[in-house]
Amino acid sequence: MRLLERRGERLIVHLPVELDHHCTEELRREIDRILEKEPVSELEFDFSGTIFMDSAGVGMILGRYKIMRALDGRMLVSHMGAQIRRIMTLSGIQNHIPLEKEEAL
Amino acid sequence: MKNEMTLAFDSISQNEGFARVAVAAFVTQLNPTLEEVADIKTAVSEAVTNAIIHGYPDGVHTIILRAVLRDRTVELWISDEGVGMEDVKKAMEPLYTSRPELERSGMGFMFMEAFMDLVQVESAPGIGTTVYMKKTIGEVKQGG
Numbered sequence: 306m307r308l309l310e311r312r313g314e315r316l317i318v319h320l321p322v323e324l325d326h327h328c329t330e331e332l333r334r335e336i337d338r339i340l341e342k343e344p345v346s347e348l349e350f351d352f353s354g355t356i357f358m359d360s361a362g363v364g365m366i367l368g369r370y371k372i373m374r375a376l377d378g379r380m381l382v383s384h385m386g387a388q389i390r391r392i393m394t395l396s397g398i399q400n401h402i403p404l405e406k407e408e409a410l
Numbered sequence: 411m412k413n414e415m416t417l418a419f420d421s422i423s424q425n426e427g428f429a430r431v432a433v434a435a436f437v438t439q440l441n442p443t444l445e446e447v448a449d450i451k452t453a454v455s456e457a458v459t460n461a462i463i464h465g466y467p468d469g470v471h472t473i474i475l476r477a478v479l480r481d482r483t484v485e486l487w488i489s490d491e492g493v494g495m496e497d498v499k500k501a502m503e504p505l506y507t508s509r510p511e512l513e514r515s516g517m518g519f520m521f522m523e524a525f526m527d528l529v530q531v532e533s534a535p536g537i538g539t540t541v542y543m544k545k546t547i548g549e550v551k552q553g554g
């Protein structure tokens with residue numbers, strides 16, 4: 306599956322199986338390339354295929370959140386599994402980012 | 411029962427996943443729960459990634475990962491002979507990062523401490539860093 310999907314002004318990022326430092330480097334570049342030149346008002350991180358995330362993933366998401374805020378856009382996360390939820394909770398991301406509830410598809 | 415293994419691998423980001431999987435496979439002998447495996451994988455990932463990004467910022471060098479299983483306990487040592495740290499206490503403070511420009515969030519040590527029973531760091535500038543971590547499998551969780 307293509308990692309990045311456009312639906313109107315929403316950019317959906319279908320995250321890889323393991324979201325670590327190794328894959329965040331390239332993913333961040335790809336996302337930012339689109340955010341720079343195309344109108345995106347909503348950025349969704351879809352975790353349905355993801356079973357692992359560490360602090361590198363958290364850093365990547367926080368960084369994109371800052372960009373979306375600067376663009377006056379919003380961010381959503383969807384389909385988080387158990388390990389991802391624990392990382393999200395521990396990181397306190399919820400305190401910084403009003404993460405949207407799961408999207409009903 | 412005692413079982414020990416040591417891996418030496420290059421400090422390239424491809425090996426973050428390799429180190430996680432290798433340790434996860436090694437600890438299956440202790441019949442950990444899925445959650446315990448996820449905890450250990452996360453802690454290994456953090457320590458190995460730190461060795462790659464911070465320990466060896468320039469060039470490819472060797473990271474040593476040693477794991478010892480004793481009864482129900484896993485002990486891990488992740489070592490680099492890289493730049494080391496001046497102030498370990500400060501480095502381990504939640505949200506402290508020396509590389510904010512790389513979008514690091516300073517959560518690596520926080521996750522290691524949350525997911526393992528014990529984390530100890532030995533480091534000296536110019537000598538390198540060893541992260542020691544310990545976790546007992548099948549421990550009844552205290553409180554909540």
Ligand SMILES: Nc1ncnc2c1ncn2[C@@H]1O[C@H](COP(=O)(O)OP(=O)(O)OP(=O)(O)O)[C@@H](O)[C@H]1O
Nearest residue numbers: 360460461464465501507508514515516517518519
């Ligand atoms: N192996 C190492 N060698 C040298 N310095 C290290 C090493 N590991 C950690 N550090 C130092 O400790 C700091 C904190 O590490 P920690 O993993 O908590 O955060 P981070 O790596 O900066 O960010 P994140 O893990 O959230 O991406 C690092 O910024 C770095 O300065």
Ligand SMILES: [Mg+2]
Nearest residue numbers: 456460518519
């Ligand atoms: Mg780190």
